[in-house]
Amino acid sequence: MSDLTPAGRGATGVPDPATGRPARAGGAQARPGLAARQAALVDALTRGAPVPAGFDARRVEIARVALLRKRAGEVARHWPMMAAGLGPGWLPAFSAWAAARPTRGSLRDGWDLARELLARRTLPEMAAPELAVREATLRYDIGGLRPRRAPAVRRVAGSVAVQAAGRVTVFRVPERPAGRTR
Protein backbone atom coordinates (compact mmCIF):
# COMPACT_ATOMS: atom_id res chain seq x y z
CA MET A 1 0.00 0.00 0.00
CA SER A 2 2.99 2.29 0.45
CA ASP A 3 4.82 1.69 -2.79
CA LEU A 4 4.16 5.20 -4.06
CA THR A 5 6.82 6.44 -1.69
CA PRO A 6 10.46 6.49 -2.78
CA ALA A 7 11.33 4.29 0.19
CA GLY A 8 8.71 1.74 -0.79
CA ARG A 9 9.86 1.77 -4.38
CA GLY A 10 13.44 1.14 -3.37
CA ALA A 11 12.54 -1.48 -0.82
CA THR A 12 10.50 -3.55 -3.28
CA GLY A 13 13.16 -3.30 -5.96
CA VAL A 14 10.73 -2.06 -8.63
CA PRO A 15 12.83 -1.08 -11.62
CA ASP A 16 12.76 2.33 -13.18
CA PRO A 17 10.30 1.96 -16.08
CA ALA A 18 12.61 4.09 -18.23
CA THR A 19 15.09 1.21 -18.22
CA GLY A 20 12.49 -1.16 -19.62
CA ARG A 21 10.54 -4.00 -18.17
CA PRO A 22 12.32 -6.59 -16.05
CA ALA A 23 12.80 -10.20 -17.10
CA ARG A 24 9.61 -12.17 -16.61
CA ALA A 25 11.05 -14.12 -13.68
CA GLY A 26 12.15 -10.87 -12.05
CA GLY A 27 12.56 -12.56 -8.67
CA ALA A 28 8.78 -13.03 -8.49
CA GLN A 29 7.25 -16.31 -7.42
CA ALA A 30 5.50 -18.30 -10.12
CA ARG A 31 1.81 -17.42 -9.90
CA PRO A 32 -1.40 -18.14 -11.75
CA GLY A 33 -2.20 -16.02 -14.79
CA LEU A 34 -4.14 -12.79 -14.72
CA ALA A 35 -7.39 -14.43 -15.84
CA ALA A 36 -7.42 -16.92 -12.97
CA ARG A 37 -6.44 -14.30 -10.44
CA GLN A 38 -9.16 -11.90 -11.59
CA ALA A 39 -11.74 -14.71 -11.46
CA ALA A 40 -10.71 -15.62 -7.90
CA LEU A 41 -11.08 -12.01 -6.79
CA VAL A 42 -14.51 -11.64 -8.42
CA ASP A 43 -15.61 -14.89 -6.74
CA ALA A 44 -14.51 -13.52 -3.37
CA LEU A 45 -16.47 -10.31 -3.94
CA THR A 46 -19.64 -11.84 -5.40
CA ARG A 47 -19.93 -15.47 -4.32
CA GLY A 48 -18.55 -15.61 -0.82
CA ALA A 49 -15.37 -17.39 -1.95
CA PRO A 50 -12.27 -16.97 0.24
CA VAL A 51 -10.23 -13.80 -0.25
CA PRO A 52 -7.21 -14.74 -2.41
CA ALA A 53 -3.89 -14.97 -0.59
CA GLY A 54 -1.96 -11.78 -0.05
CA PHE A 55 -4.88 -9.34 -0.21
CA ASP A 56 -5.80 -7.16 2.75
CA ALA A 57 -8.88 -9.17 3.79
CA ARG A 58 -10.35 -6.26 5.76
CA ARG A 59 -10.17 -3.93 2.75
CA VAL A 60 -11.64 -6.56 0.42
CA GLU A 61 -14.50 -7.08 2.88
CA ILE A 62 -15.13 -3.31 2.96
CA ALA A 63 -15.23 -3.34 -0.85
CA ARG A 64 -17.60 -6.35 -0.84
CA VAL A 65 -20.04 -4.61 1.49
CA ALA A 66 -19.82 -1.36 -0.49
CA LEU A 67 -20.52 -3.32 -3.66
CA LEU A 68 -23.65 -4.87 -2.12
CA ARG A 69 -24.84 -1.41 -1.05
CA LYS A 70 -24.31 -0.10 -4.58
CA ARG A 71 -26.17 -3.07 -6.07
CA ALA A 72 -29.02 -2.56 -3.59
CA GLY A 73 -29.37 1.04 -4.73
CA GLU A 74 -29.42 0.06 -8.39
CA VAL A 75 -32.01 -2.68 -7.83
CA ALA A 76 -34.13 -0.26 -5.78
CA ARG A 77 -34.31 2.05 -8.80
CA HIS A 78 -35.88 -0.76 -10.82
CA TRP A 79 -38.04 -2.05 -7.94
CA PRO A 80 -38.91 1.09 -5.96
CA MET A 81 -42.06 -0.35 -4.34
CA MET A 82 -40.26 -3.45 -3.07
CA ALA A 83 -37.43 -1.33 -1.65
CA ALA A 84 -39.83 1.21 -0.14
CA GLY A 85 -42.04 -1.54 1.28
CA LEU A 86 -39.10 -3.09 3.10
CA GLY A 87 -37.88 0.33 4.25
CA PRO A 88 -34.88 -0.03 6.58
CA GLY A 89 -35.04 -3.78 5.96
CA TRP A 90 -34.26 -3.34 2.25
CA LEU A 91 -30.46 -3.26 2.44
CA PRO A 92 -30.19 -6.25 4.82
CA ALA A 93 -32.74 -8.24 2.81
CA PHE A 94 -31.05 -7.51 -0.50
CA SER A 95 -27.55 -8.08 0.90
CA ALA A 96 -28.50 -11.45 2.40
CA TRP A 97 -29.99 -12.56 -0.91
CA ALA A 98 -27.19 -11.13 -3.10
CA ALA A 99 -24.14 -12.06 -1.04
CA ALA A 100 -23.50 -15.27 -2.97
CA ARG A 101 -25.24 -14.29 -6.22
CA PRO A 102 -23.27 -12.26 -8.78
CA THR A 103 -25.47 -9.72 -10.54
CA ARG A 104 -27.41 -10.71 -13.64
CA GLY A 105 -28.59 -7.12 -14.09
CA SER A 106 -30.53 -4.95 -11.66
CA LEU A 107 -33.94 -5.66 -13.18
CA ARG A 108 -33.38 -9.43 -13.11
CA ASP A 109 -31.84 -9.42 -9.64
CA GLY A 110 -34.82 -7.58 -8.22
CA TRP A 111 -37.19 -9.90 -10.04
CA ASP A 112 -35.53 -13.00 -8.59
CA LEU A 113 -35.58 -11.48 -5.12
CA ALA A 114 -39.23 -10.45 -5.43
CA ARG A 115 -40.22 -13.98 -6.47
CA GLU A 116 -38.27 -15.41 -3.55
CA LEU A 117 -39.86 -13.01 -1.06
CA LEU A 118 -43.26 -13.86 -2.49
CA ALA A 119 -42.62 -17.57 -2.07
CA ARG A 120 -41.58 -16.91 1.54
CA ARG A 121 -44.68 -14.69 1.96
CA THR A 122 -42.49 -11.76 2.97
CA LEU A 123 -42.99 -9.61 -0.13
CA PRO A 124 -44.45 -6.30 1.11
CA GLU A 125 -48.08 -5.86 0.10
CA MET A 126 -47.32 -2.58 -1.67
CA ALA A 127 -44.79 -4.41 -3.87
CA ALA A 128 -47.26 -6.99 -5.18
CA PRO A 129 -48.63 -4.79 -8.02
CA GLU A 130 -45.05 -4.00 -9.12
CA LEU A 131 -44.22 -7.69 -9.46
CA ALA A 132 -47.56 -8.49 -11.10
CA VAL A 133 -46.96 -5.80 -13.74
CA ARG A 134 -43.47 -7.13 -14.51
CA GLU A 135 -44.77 -10.69 -14.77
CA ALA A 136 -47.53 -9.58 -17.15
CA THR A 137 -45.43 -7.33 -19.38
CA LEU A 138 -42.00 -8.97 -19.58
CA ARG A 139 -40.92 -12.46 -20.49
CA TYR A 140 -38.42 -13.96 -18.05
CA ASP A 141 -36.15 -16.03 -20.28
CA ILE A 142 -32.68 -17.50 -20.01
CA GLY A 143 -31.45 -15.15 -22.72
CA GLY A 144 -32.73 -12.00 -21.10
CA LEU A 145 -35.87 -9.99 -20.48
CA ARG A 146 -38.12 -9.27 -23.46
CA PRO A 147 -41.55 -7.63 -23.76
CA ARG A 148 -44.43 -10.08 -23.97
CA ARG A 149 -46.19 -9.98 -27.32
CA ALA A 150 -49.21 -12.01 -26.29
CA PRO A 151 -51.77 -10.79 -23.77
CA ALA A 152 -51.10 -12.01 -20.21
CA VAL A 153 -52.79 -12.11 -16.82
CA ARG A 154 -50.58 -12.52 -13.76
CA ARG A 155 -51.59 -12.66 -10.14
CA VAL A 156 -49.26 -11.75 -7.24
CA ALA A 157 -50.87 -12.10 -3.82
CA GLY A 158 -53.85 -9.72 -3.93
CA SER A 159 -52.85 -7.95 -7.15
CA VAL A 160 -53.76 -9.03 -10.67
CA ALA A 161 -52.09 -7.41 -13.69
CA VAL A 162 -53.83 -7.69 -17.06
CA GLN A 163 -51.69 -6.87 -20.09
CA ALA A 164 -52.86 -6.57 -23.69
CA ALA A 165 -50.95 -4.94 -26.54
CA GLY A 166 -48.40 -3.67 -24.05
CA ARG A 167 -50.96 -1.82 -21.93
CA VAL A 168 -51.37 -3.05 -18.39
CA THR A 169 -54.07 -2.63 -15.75
CA VAL A 170 -53.79 -3.76 -12.13
CA PHE A 171 -56.77 -4.95 -10.07
CA ARG A 172 -57.02 -5.73 -6.37
CA VAL A 173 -58.65 -9.08 -5.62
CA PRO A 174 -59.20 -11.05 -2.40
CA GLU A 175 -56.06 -12.89 -1.27
CA ARG A 176 -55.76 -16.60 -1.92
CA PRO A 177 -54.32 -18.77 0.81
CA ALA A 178 -50.91 -19.22 -0.87
CA GLY A 179 -49.24 -16.35 -2.73
CA ARG A 180 -48.14 -17.52 -6.15
CA THR A 181 -47.23 -15.76 -9.33
CA ARG A 182 -49.54 -17.73 -11.54
Next chain:
Amino acid sequence: MTAARTPYGVGIGWRPEIAGFVAGLPGLRFAEVVAESVPDDGELPAGLDDLLGRGVAVVPHGVRLSLGGAEPVQPERIDHLARAAARLHAPLVSEHIAFVRAAGVEAGHLLPLPRTWEAIDAVVANVRRTRERLPVPLALEPIAAIFDWPDDELDEGAFLTEILERTDALLLLDVANVYANAVNRGTDPAALLDEIPLERVAYVHVAGGAEHDGVYHDTHTDAVPRAVLDLVTQLCERHRPPALMLERDGAYPPAAALRAELDAIAAASGFVAVT
Protein backbone atom coordinates in the same frame (compact mmCIF):
# COMPACT_ATOMS: atom_id res chain seq x y z
CA MET B 1 -6.89 15.86 -31.32
CA THR B 2 -9.10 18.89 -31.11
CA ALA B 3 -10.79 17.36 -28.09
CA ALA B 4 -7.67 17.89 -26.07
CA ARG B 5 -7.20 21.48 -27.23
CA THR B 6 -10.66 23.03 -27.20
CA PRO B 7 -11.28 24.62 -23.80
CA TYR B 8 -14.75 23.58 -22.73
CA GLY B 9 -14.54 24.76 -19.13
CA VAL B 10 -16.75 23.37 -16.38
CA GLY B 11 -19.16 20.58 -17.26
CA ILE B 12 -21.36 18.01 -15.59
CA GLY B 13 -22.25 14.35 -15.82
CA TRP B 14 -25.70 14.25 -17.43
CA ARG B 15 -28.11 11.91 -15.65
CA PRO B 16 -31.88 11.56 -16.24
CA GLU B 17 -32.59 12.63 -12.65
CA ILE B 18 -30.91 16.02 -13.12
CA ALA B 19 -31.74 16.57 -16.80
CA GLY B 20 -33.83 19.64 -15.95
CA PHE B 21 -31.05 21.16 -13.89
CA VAL B 22 -28.47 20.53 -16.61
CA ALA B 23 -30.77 22.00 -19.27
CA GLY B 24 -30.92 25.20 -17.22
CA LEU B 25 -27.15 25.81 -17.07
CA PRO B 26 -26.63 28.83 -19.37
CA GLY B 27 -22.86 28.55 -19.85
CA LEU B 28 -22.60 24.77 -20.23
CA ARG B 29 -20.39 23.54 -23.08
CA PHE B 30 -19.40 20.06 -21.87
CA ALA B 31 -21.28 17.08 -20.49
CA GLU B 32 -20.79 13.36 -20.16
CA VAL B 33 -23.35 10.59 -20.35
CA VAL B 34 -23.04 6.95 -19.26
CA ALA B 35 -22.49 5.20 -22.60
CA GLU B 36 -24.53 2.14 -21.64
CA SER B 37 -27.57 4.40 -21.15
CA VAL B 38 -27.45 5.66 -24.76
CA PRO B 39 -29.70 3.45 -26.92
CA ASP B 40 -28.41 2.15 -30.26
CA ASP B 41 -31.41 3.58 -32.06
CA GLY B 42 -34.73 5.21 -31.33
CA GLU B 43 -35.00 8.41 -29.36
CA LEU B 44 -32.17 9.71 -27.23
CA PRO B 45 -33.02 10.24 -23.55
CA ALA B 46 -35.09 13.43 -23.20
CA GLY B 47 -32.85 16.42 -22.71
CA LEU B 48 -29.75 15.07 -24.44
CA ASP B 49 -31.02 16.16 -27.86
CA ASP B 50 -31.54 19.69 -26.55
CA LEU B 51 -27.99 19.83 -25.20
CA LEU B 52 -26.62 18.70 -28.57
CA GLY B 53 -28.79 21.30 -30.30
CA ARG B 54 -27.21 23.97 -28.09
CA GLY B 55 -23.76 22.85 -29.18
CA VAL B 56 -22.84 21.23 -25.88
CA ALA B 57 -20.18 18.53 -26.37
CA VAL B 58 -21.53 15.27 -24.90
CA VAL B 59 -19.02 12.49 -24.28
CA PRO B 60 -20.13 8.86 -23.81
CA HIS B 61 -18.47 7.34 -20.75
CA GLY B 62 -18.32 3.55 -20.78
CA VAL B 63 -18.44 1.53 -17.59
CA ARG B 64 -18.85 -2.07 -18.83
CA LEU B 65 -16.09 -2.66 -21.37
CA SER B 66 -13.71 -4.21 -18.84
CA LEU B 67 -10.60 -2.99 -20.66
CA GLY B 68 -8.43 -4.40 -17.87
CA GLY B 69 -9.93 -7.86 -18.12
CA ALA B 70 -7.60 -10.71 -19.05
CA GLU B 71 -10.16 -11.72 -21.67
CA PRO B 72 -10.47 -9.79 -24.95
CA VAL B 73 -12.95 -6.92 -24.78
CA GLN B 74 -16.30 -7.94 -26.31
CA PRO B 75 -16.66 -6.42 -29.83
CA GLU B 76 -20.40 -5.74 -29.40
CA ARG B 77 -19.64 -3.56 -26.39
CA ILE B 78 -17.10 -1.57 -28.41
CA ASP B 79 -19.59 -1.20 -31.23
CA HIS B 80 -22.21 0.13 -28.84
CA LEU B 81 -19.73 2.71 -27.56
CA ALA B 82 -18.89 3.63 -31.16
CA ARG B 83 -22.57 4.05 -32.02
CA ALA B 84 -23.09 6.21 -28.93
CA ALA B 85 -20.19 8.41 -30.03
CA ALA B 86 -21.65 8.73 -33.53
CA ARG B 87 -25.17 9.49 -32.27
CA LEU B 88 -23.87 12.19 -29.93
CA HIS B 89 -21.32 13.57 -32.43
CA ALA B 90 -18.90 13.17 -29.53
CA PRO B 91 -15.34 14.50 -29.85
CA LEU B 92 -14.08 11.49 -27.87
CA VAL B 93 -15.21 8.62 -25.64
CA SER B 94 -13.90 7.39 -22.31
CA GLU B 95 -13.58 4.17 -20.33
CA HIS B 96 -11.78 2.92 -17.22
CA ILE B 97 -8.50 1.21 -16.50
CA ALA B 98 -10.27 -1.53 -14.60
CA PHE B 99 -12.04 -4.85 -14.99
CA VAL B 100 -15.70 -5.52 -14.25
CA ARG B 101 -16.06 -9.24 -14.98
CA ALA B 102 -14.00 -12.40 -15.03
CA ALA B 103 -14.79 -15.89 -16.33
CA GLY B 104 -18.29 -14.71 -17.20
CA VAL B 105 -19.11 -13.44 -13.71
CA GLU B 106 -20.07 -9.78 -13.34
CA ALA B 107 -18.42 -7.98 -10.44
CA GLY B 108 -21.00 -5.19 -10.55
CA HIS B 109 -18.29 -2.59 -10.04
CA LEU B 110 -14.99 -1.28 -11.38
CA LEU B 111 -12.19 -3.38 -9.89
CA PRO B 112 -8.51 -2.44 -9.73
CA LEU B 113 -5.82 -4.21 -11.71
CA PRO B 114 -2.59 -5.56 -10.32
CA ARG B 115 0.06 -3.05 -11.32
CA THR B 116 2.04 -5.68 -13.22
CA TRP B 117 3.51 -5.94 -16.70
CA GLU B 118 1.05 -8.74 -17.43
CA ALA B 119 -1.88 -6.45 -16.60
CA ILE B 120 -0.39 -3.66 -18.73
CA ASP B 121 -0.19 -6.08 -21.66
CA ALA B 122 -3.87 -6.98 -21.16
CA VAL B 123 -4.98 -3.33 -21.04
CA VAL B 124 -2.86 -2.34 -24.03
CA ALA B 125 -4.25 -5.22 -26.11
CA ASN B 126 -7.84 -4.34 -25.19
CA VAL B 127 -7.36 -0.63 -25.84
CA ARG B 128 -5.91 -1.50 -29.25
CA ARG B 129 -8.93 -3.71 -30.06
CA THR B 130 -11.22 -0.92 -28.90
CA ARG B 131 -9.60 1.91 -30.80
CA GLU B 132 -9.71 -0.12 -34.03
CA ARG B 133 -13.52 0.04 -33.90
CA LEU B 134 -13.96 3.57 -32.55
CA PRO B 135 -14.49 6.62 -34.76
CA VAL B 136 -13.02 9.03 -32.18
CA PRO B 137 -10.17 9.13 -29.64
CA LEU B 138 -10.42 7.19 -26.36
CA ALA B 139 -9.59 8.62 -22.94
CA LEU B 140 -8.70 6.21 -20.13
CA GLU B 141 -9.71 6.83 -16.53
CA PRO B 142 -7.71 5.45 -13.58
CA ILE B 143 -10.13 4.30 -10.87
CA ALA B 144 -10.39 4.63 -7.11
CA ALA B 145 -9.40 1.41 -5.39
CA ILE B 146 -10.37 0.44 -1.85
CA PHE B 147 -7.71 -2.29 -1.91
CA ASP B 148 -4.56 -3.02 -3.90
CA TRP B 149 -3.26 -6.29 -5.26
CA PRO B 150 -0.52 -7.92 -3.19
CA ASP B 151 2.26 -8.07 -5.77
CA ASP B 152 2.44 -4.78 -7.66
CA GLU B 153 5.52 -4.43 -9.83
CA LEU B 154 5.09 -0.71 -10.64
CA ASP B 155 3.89 2.31 -8.74
CA GLU B 156 0.74 4.00 -9.96
CA GLY B 157 2.48 6.80 -11.85
CA ALA B 158 4.69 4.39 -13.81
CA PHE B 159 1.78 2.01 -14.42
CA LEU B 160 -0.44 4.73 -15.89
CA THR B 161 2.35 6.36 -17.89
CA GLU B 162 3.32 3.03 -19.44
CA ILE B 163 -0.29 2.33 -20.48
CA LEU B 164 -0.76 5.81 -21.95
CA GLU B 165 2.52 5.69 -23.86
CA ARG B 166 1.90 2.24 -25.31
CA THR B 167 -1.74 2.93 -26.26
CA ASP B 168 -1.37 6.59 -27.26
CA ALA B 169 -4.70 7.08 -25.47
CA LEU B 170 -5.85 10.28 -23.78
CA LEU B 171 -6.23 10.52 -20.02
CA LEU B 172 -9.48 11.10 -18.14
CA LEU B 173 -8.11 12.15 -14.79
CA ASP B 174 -10.49 11.81 -11.84
CA VAL B 175 -9.06 13.99 -9.09
CA ALA B 176 -11.45 12.44 -6.57
CA ASN B 177 -9.99 9.02 -7.43
CA VAL B 178 -6.48 10.41 -7.04
CA TYR B 179 -7.49 11.81 -3.66
CA ALA B 180 -9.23 8.60 -2.57
CA ASN B 181 -6.28 6.41 -3.46
CA ALA B 182 -3.82 8.72 -1.73
CA VAL B 183 -5.92 8.82 1.46
CA ASN B 184 -6.36 5.06 1.45
CA ARG B 185 -2.67 4.40 0.77
CA GLY B 186 -1.40 7.10 3.08
CA THR B 187 0.39 8.98 0.30
CA ASP B 188 0.44 12.56 -1.02
CA PRO B 189 -2.32 13.09 -3.61
CA ALA B 190 -0.40 15.82 -5.44
CA ALA B 191 2.63 13.56 -5.92
CA LEU B 192 0.89 11.57 -8.66
CA LEU B 193 0.33 14.77 -10.64
CA ASP B 194 4.09 15.02 -11.11
CA GLU B 195 4.40 11.42 -12.31
CA ILE B 196 1.86 11.25 -15.15
CA PRO B 197 1.67 13.05 -18.53
CA LEU B 198 -0.76 15.88 -17.73
CA GLU B 199 -0.64 17.13 -21.32
CA ARG B 200 -2.64 13.99 -22.22
CA VAL B 201 -5.55 14.93 -19.94
CA ALA B 202 -8.66 15.27 -22.13
CA TYR B 203 -10.92 16.12 -19.22
CA VAL B 204 -11.23 15.76 -15.48
CA HIS B 205 -13.80 14.22 -13.13
CA VAL B 206 -14.54 15.91 -9.82
CA ALA B 207 -16.73 14.00 -7.38
CA GLY B 208 -17.67 13.70 -3.74
CA GLY B 209 -17.06 10.95 -1.26
CA ALA B 210 -17.11 10.07 2.40
CA GLU B 211 -14.97 8.28 4.94
CA HIS B 212 -16.27 5.17 6.70
CA ASP B 213 -14.25 2.84 8.93
CA GLY B 214 -11.07 4.72 8.13
CA VAL B 215 -11.51 4.19 4.37
CA TYR B 216 -12.40 6.95 1.93
CA HIS B 217 -15.19 5.89 -0.43
CA ASP B 218 -15.54 7.63 -3.80
CA THR B 219 -19.34 7.60 -3.59
CA HIS B 220 -20.44 10.26 -6.11
CA THR B 221 -23.38 10.76 -3.72
CA ASP B 222 -21.69 13.06 -1.19
CA ALA B 223 -20.44 16.64 -1.38
CA VAL B 224 -17.07 17.34 -3.03
CA PRO B 225 -14.55 17.72 -0.20
CA ARG B 226 -12.43 20.85 0.06
CA ALA B 227 -9.32 18.70 -0.34
CA VAL B 228 -10.51 17.52 -3.77
CA LEU B 229 -11.11 21.12 -4.88
CA ASP B 230 -7.62 21.98 -3.64
CA LEU B 231 -6.30 19.17 -5.80
CA VAL B 232 -8.13 20.70 -8.78
CA THR B 233 -6.22 23.91 -8.13
CA GLN B 234 -2.92 22.06 -7.80
CA LEU B 235 -3.60 20.28 -11.08
CA CYS B 236 -4.51 23.49 -12.92
CA GLU B 237 -1.41 25.22 -11.62
CA ARG B 238 0.64 22.53 -13.35
CA HIS B 239 -1.45 22.12 -16.50
CA ARG B 240 -5.06 23.19 -16.85
CA PRO B 241 -7.10 20.59 -18.73
CA PRO B 242 -9.65 21.62 -21.38
CA ALA B 243 -12.62 20.52 -19.26
CA LEU B 244 -13.46 19.61 -15.69
CA MET B 245 -16.81 18.13 -14.76
CA LEU B 246 -18.87 17.34 -11.69
CA GLU B 247 -19.75 13.66 -11.43
CA ARG B 248 -22.81 13.01 -9.30
CA ASP B 249 -24.62 9.66 -9.32
CA GLY B 250 -27.37 9.79 -6.77
CA ALA B 251 -28.72 11.42 -3.59
CA TYR B 252 -29.04 14.53 -5.76
CA PRO B 253 -29.02 17.70 -3.65
CA PRO B 254 -31.18 20.76 -4.34
CA ALA B 255 -30.25 22.76 -7.44
CA ALA B 256 -28.61 25.48 -5.35
CA ALA B 257 -26.16 22.96 -3.89
CA LEU B 258 -25.32 21.55 -7.33
CA ARG B 259 -24.79 25.09 -8.64
CA ALA B 260 -22.50 25.83 -5.71
CA GLU B 261 -20.41 22.73 -6.49
CA LEU B 262 -20.09 23.75 -10.15
CA ASP B 263 -19.11 27.26 -9.11
CA ALA B 264 -16.54 25.86 -6.68
CA ILE B 265 -14.97 23.82 -9.49
CA ALA B 266 -14.88 26.95 -11.66
CA ALA B 267 -13.22 28.91 -8.88
CA ALA B 268 -10.70 26.15 -8.15
CA SER B 269 -9.75 25.80 -11.82
CA GLY B 270 -9.94 29.43 -12.92
CA PHE B 271 -12.62 28.74 -15.55
CA VAL B 272 -15.70 30.99 -15.75
CA ALA B 273 -18.83 29.85 -13.93
CA VAL B 274 -21.42 28.10 -16.12
CA THR B 275 -24.35 28.62 -13.77
